[in-house]
Amino acid sequence: MGMTLAEKILARASGRSAAAPDEVVVASIDLAMSHENADLVRKSFKEIGVARVWDPEKIVIILDHRVPAESEKTATTHKAIREFVREQGIRHFYDVGRGGICHQVLAENGHVKPGMVVVGTDSHTTTHGAFGAFAAGIGATEMAGVWTEGRLWFKVPSTIRILVSGEFPPWLSAKDLILYIIGQLGADGADYRAVEFDGPAIRNLTVASRMVLANLSMEMGAKAAFTPVEEIGPDADARYERVMEIDAAAVLGEPQIACPHAVDNVKPLSALREVPVDQAVLGSCTNGRLEDLEIAARLLAGKRVHERTRLIVIPASQRIYLEAMKLGYIQTLVEAGAMINPPGCGPCVGVHQGILAAGEVCISSTNRNFIGRMGSKDSEVYLASPAVVAASALAGHIAHPEEVEA
Amino acid sequence: MKPFTRFASRVVALPNRNVDTDQIIPARFLKTTTKEGLDRQLFHDWRYDAEGHPRPDFVLNQPRARGAQILLAGDNFGCGSSREHAPWALTQFGFRAVISTSFADIFRQNSLKNSLLPVIVPADVHQELFALVERDPEMTLAVDLAGQKLEMPGGRAVEFPIDPFSRQCLLDGVDELGYILQHLPAIEEFEAGRAVPINTLAG
Numbered sequence: 265m266g267m268t269l270a271e272k273i274l275a276r277a278s279g280r281s282a283a284a285p286d287e288v289v290v291a292s293i294d295l296a297m298s299h300e301n302a303d304l305v306r307k308s309f310k311e312i313g314v315a316r317v318w319d320p321e322k323i324v325i326i327l328d329h330r331v332p333a334e335s336e337k338t339a340t341t342h343k344a345i346r347e348f349v350r351e352q353g354i355r356h357f358y359d360v361g362r363g364g365i366c367h368q369v370l371a372e373n374g375h376v377k378p379g380m381v382v383v384g385t386d387s388h389t390t391t392h393g394a395f396g397a398f399a400a401g402i403g404a405t406e407m408a409g410v411w412t413e414g415r416l417w418f419k420v421p422s423t424i425r426i427l428v429s430g431e432f433p434p435w436l437s438a439k440d441l442i443l444y445i446i447g448q449l450g451a452d453g454a455d456y457r458a459v460e461f462d463g464p465a466i467r468n469l470t471v472a473s474r475m476v477l478a479n480l481s482m483e484m485g486a487k488a489a490f491t492p493v494e495e496i497g498p499d500a501d502a503r504y505e506r507v508m509e510i511d512a513a514a515v516l517g518e519p520q521i522a523c524p525h526a527v528d529n530v531k532p533l534s535a536l537r538e539v540p541v542d543q544a545v546l547g548s549c550t551n552g553r554l555e556d557l558e559i560a561a562r563l564l565a566g567k568r569v570h571e572r573t574r575l576i577v578i579p580a581s582q583r584i585y586l587e588a589m590k591l592g593y594i595q596t597l598v599e600a601g602a603m604i605n606p607p608g609c610g611p612c613v614g615v616h617q618g619i620l621a622a623g624e625v626c627i628s629s630t631n632r633n634f635i636g637r638m639g640s641k642d643s644e645v646y647l648a649s650p651a652v653v654a655a656s657a658l659a660g661h662i663a664h665p666e667e668v669e670a
Numbered sequence: 671m672k673p674f675t676r677f678a679s680r681v682v683a684l685p686n687r688n689v690d691t692d693q694i695i696p697a698r699f700l701k702t703t704t705k706e707g708l709d710r711q712l713f714h715d716w717r718y719d720a721e722g723h724p725r726p727d728f729v730l731n732q733p734r735a736r737g738a739q740i741l742l743a744g745d746n747f748g749c750g751s752s753r754e755h756a757p758w759a760l761t762q763f764g765f766r767a768v769i770s771t772s773f774a775d776i777f778r779q780n781s782l783k784n785s786l787l788p789v790i791v792p793a794d795v796h797q798e799l800f801a802l803v804e805r806d807p808e809m810t811l812a813v814d815l816a817g818q819k820l821e822m823p824g825g826r827a828v829e830f831p832i833d834p835f836s837r838q839c840l841l842d843g844v845d846e847l848g849y850i851l852q853h854l855p856a857i858e859e860f861e862a863g864r865a866v867p868i869n870t871l872a873g
Contacts, residue, residue: 485746634750
């Protein structure tokens with residue numbers, strides 16, 4: 265019987281010829297990623313009491329959630345992590361100014377390869393399915409076990425296959441597609457499932473856009489998510505729990521917006537009344553890549569951010585920052601009135617620069633709009649594509665890019 | 671960790687669906703460098719007003735929540751970030767079990783490692799439980815992990831699923847490391863009997 269990609273990868277990693285949904289397998293871990301919570305992992309690891317991590321070459325630590333340190337507590341955490349990576353000989357450590365957002369840094373430095381099993385102490389670790397890896401988020405205690413043993417058990421997930429055809433309408437992107445799908449399936453619609461995206465519309469997407477799909481699949485509960493790669497794929501006779509077919513041209517009539525306070529509360533833009541915007545955020549592991557900065561720069565070139573709105577732009581990594589600078593995007597954005605934050609998670613998780621006050625409204629290219637996610641519990645976050653974020657920054661309200669074009 | 675023995679408790683009902691870990695404990699409290707004191711921050715933004723005073727309309731601030739060890743939660747409880755602070759905050763508040771129709775995966779795994787029992791019940795039982803708590807806030811349920819069942823008022827029992835290994839660890843009051851250490855004499859005996867030590871640094 266044929267296997268899905270998740271089944272195939274977990275079978276290989278656990279030394280079996282096959283794996284089927286609901287079987288429990290013990291898989292060798294190819295890559296273990298942590299960010300600031302490496303400090304929590306470190307503490308549990310010390311409790312276990314072994315002297316050395318299982319394989320320092322397979323551990324990657326990237327500081328991103330609170331960089332540079334905004335408080336003494338964070339500075340203490342960062343310092344403890346630096347001492348630990350030195351002690352353990354962990355070479356793949358990306359400190360302040362050397363990396364950026366963990367999921368971007370992992371990808372752009374070639375740590376992830378097709379067929380790998382990747383775990384990360386971050387829920388958006390699903391991102392790396394864009395490179396054909398089975399990549400899942402785990403807790404800190406779980407990771408301490410991985411650092412010790414290099415293995416982890418998994419219940420093999422069943423798979424939902426999503427086939428997308430048709431052209432994306434102008435200004436619409438992978439973000440609109442995945443928000444639409446999350447709106448259809450719901451926040452628990454892929455709980456403990458793997459998701460395979462395929463179809464001509466997916467194969468036409470850039471790698472950066474494929475990362476958006478894998479990244480946000482977490483917001484419908486996915487254990488792992490994949491977009492196609494050449495090196496490994498599902499068998500033609502693989503069995504799926506469900507196959508969805510989507511015509512992007514037909515269903516994506518207009519930009520999709522996740523309204524407060526749930527990622528599955530998705531509406532087409534025209535269903536919103538004119539929503540005034542205090543802050544617009546362009547960044548995060550979901551949408552802080554070069555193509556995202558490019559589309560914003562294209563819309564904002566020669567214009568000014570609306571006087572009632574502030575625009576915060578966070579390149580996802582040092583490398584993207586530098587590229588965007590060379591290409592002139594940064595200059596364009598700054599001239600338009602954007603503030604550029606250092607590469608990192610920024611205000612997405614509500615603990616770094618760009619926090620919202622009570623009553624404020626934010627349009628954001630990030631991944632979560634839960635109550636209080638970006639600051640005050642009485643603030644509101646709308647999630648949208650980079651194009652809509654840039655257009656809204658110009659218009660001062662949530663706007664279609666067509667409205668501000670030219 | 672203490673062995674997870676049968677207990678009976680009043681029930682706190684929180685019917686909201688998709689309660690995410692940002693609601694269970696907001697991210698700004700994760701800067702802490704210790705695991706302690708998180709109970710005060712549990713459901714912080716639902717529990718306190720802007721001045722930091724408890725909101726009387728929130729269930730955790732009501733007398734019925736005092737000493738309650740069971741949280742009856744809406745579908746897909748614990749979605750969102752992977753923060754282990756969520757089960758830490760819940761257990762430090764005093765919860766030992768959360769009942770729902772479904773849990774987000776990372777939260778469920780984190781809970782099992784921290785003596786918090788996720789109890790999955792069918793939708794009809796779930797609805798019945800909310801109705802029972804609504805009718806009688808003093809109602810108690812018993813959680814019997816050894817028998818893998820919820821004991822409902824009137825004596826009816828509802829079975830719930832849990833994998834045998836997690837169940838045994840909770841019953842023994844050990845985490846995975848503790849489980850291994852239970853077998854220490856056998857491990858030491860094996861190690862002593864091995865003639866040639868294997869070089870674990872090679873290969």
